[in-house]
Amino acid sequence: MMGGGRATLEILQAGPHTSVQDAGRAGLARFGVPASGPMDRTAFAIAHAALGNAPGDPAIEVAAGGLTLECREGAVTVAVAGGGFHVSRDDGAGDAHRWRVTSLRAGMRLAIRPGVWGSWTYVTVAGRLAAPRWLGSAATHAPSGLGGGALSAGQRVQVEDAELRAERDGPIPCPAFARPRCAIRVVLGPQERFFSPATVNTFLSAPFALTDAYDRMGVRLRGPALRVRGPLDMPSEAIVRGSVQVSGDGAATILLADHPTTGGYPRIATVIGDDLDGLAQLRSHDIITFHPVTPEEAIEAARAGHRARERYRAGLSRA
């Protein structure tokens, strides 16, 4: 314990929906448990890569309300990435408008404030963020609070094996693929049989707005009603992150990280994985449009996105 330091971070202020997230608990959907994990997996991975961490360790997911924390004991280097948040240390060090790596010593405060875009940002630490685990993961399932848990003012977070990696201090570049996306690619179905061709055409041509009903479970959209034809009598089927579900009143909801694992309302389309992080960084009232792609194009987008993230990560480690 002497060699590996310990740092204590106290949360002075946290907006709603602030929580601990790791890579998530995949493989348990058959028990009704979604993977959870970061709303923006790209930004989460960048915040870890900027510190040279293993991918997937626990981190703090900060929502639109921002976060202020103070290092109460020890010292630790942290990284902040995701969304257009303003990041500053109370001694005024650094450019407040950038994702960054910064080193905190006892008594220093880190403030994260919402900027012109973005809904989620990530604080990773050089060390191990201590957090309760549930079913093998510290990812917080927000509807139950199980996992690492929600964070609020007054709580203290321990960092074990805390290190200073001051040589990494400085801005983190924000790549184009981590920006918000308004043109959302979807593969139609799998329950498009519940919709007339005219309704599918409306879905693919009309603009939709994100509403205030936006949390880790999903975001409800406002737009033309998508009428479901026939009775709502389908047996419940599996839902995935990105499912676009239409309820009987014709309103569409995109299911996200803490999505229900099954549902009985038909899914008109599914957002491809490569567009989910950019979608999550939009805000209520932002406008999106849906664009159909074939399954083959969706696979190619997943692979191209992976290559772009790998190139970026390699660039970070050379820097």
Place this chain on the structure above:
Amino acid sequence: MTSDSPAFPRFRAVADHAVLVELGDRIDASIHDRVRHLDTALQVRPFTGFAEAVPAYASVLVEFDPLVTDHAAATRALRELVGPSAPPSPPAPPPEAAPVRDVLVCYEESLAPDLERVATRCGLTREAVVAAHLSGQYRVAMYGFAPGYAYLAGVPESIRLPRKPAPVRDVPAGTVLIAGAQCLVTTLAMPTGWWAIGRSPTRILRADSDRPFLFDVGDGVRFGRIDRRAFDAAVAAADAADPTRVR
């Protein structure tokens, strides 16, 4: 495909990472047998890139890694596992083989916000709805929706209703819900479009357990009626036994 090829199985692409295998379009024991057959086959003989299977009443969602495989390859592998169009018919386990779990339920008006509307829609008295619900032969068909949400097949015909047109938010944990032939007891406060006909103090999801779920798929479930005083006492006892409860 010839014109006389069967409607099922159907293989539907889901985004860039899954295939939905549809084995039927209704809640039916023989269709569910085919679901369990495919789910078991995937556990025994997973294809390259297979990630996760999510069995439901009449379908299996099969997740794969898009960096390793694609829909076409996954579908080929799944077609082989599903087998020829004749449904494999593993002998259904005899009902007495599976354990029967007891679940308490209180149907008092304040805990059963939809009981009156269910009665009206079914042309029954409230007591007749309760009696019908208690008479059902329930079996755990699948987990879904949220952690610990066990879908119980076996709601009697006389109280089967389609789900509501839109979900109602923040239905409390422990609510006993019905929709169509399905019944479940909620474990978290969640939105639902099902009909709330009672409240149970029996914990199906426990936060501090190595075995956090009360049921296994295939278990029988028997509902037992309690009054409000017994409900309150059972809630207090469950709280004391599981202080890290999920509520």
